[in-house]
Amino acid sequence: AQKITQTQPGMFVQEKEAVTLDCTYDTSDQSYGLFWYKQPSSGEMIFLIYQGSYDEQNATEGRYSLNFQKARKSANLVISASQLGDSAMYFCAMRERGGNNAGNMLTFGGGTRLMVKP
């Protein structure tokens, strides 16, 4: 079964509007972390935001916030006031506590391509 599911292969948003990128995950670990990365057309992966499974508050980082719903196993990324430079691929990823070296690994979703319209 997929551990990380991003159901939106592509999305458009109007400049200055907010947009939500969906991410659902599957784990039996109690301790895990969820990450969002941005990949512009240049190819580099840029870390955006992190949410730990025990964090009570939703993570925020500037215009990025994470809508964490633990019972639903969802960790949606919200980008407020979209800018043209936000056009990119966005990946949701999870790290589980696991055992041995499993806790060192990230599992990625398939990604969502966001396109911001002027």
Add this chain to the structure above:
Amino acid sequence: DVKVTQSSRYLVKRTGEKVFLECVQDMDHENMFWYRQDPGLGLRLIYFSYDVKMKEKGDIPEGYSVSREKKERFSLILESASTNQTSMYLCASSYRPRLAIFYEQYFGPGTRLTVT
């Protein structure tokens, strides 16, 4: 700033050739990773190394091998390249905490490999 560099941004090889992709990090990280990125599939882990000469298979190791002779360098080897290995290859590194969950993986710029 953490820097992860990859030897080539673009590479074109012929079927059957032996291909080496090199990755170097300058932050003394214990962990290094090789991923393959394909449209709709996201990033899939090929191999992971947690120390010099130590490696673990990821989700898709078939057709690949790795080498880590020095801490800062992690090489991905395609013994006999095939057209289905045409893809974007991303290297990453991180330190190796014992208990923490939150720590970043730092990525290189990627190598787009085409096998003809």
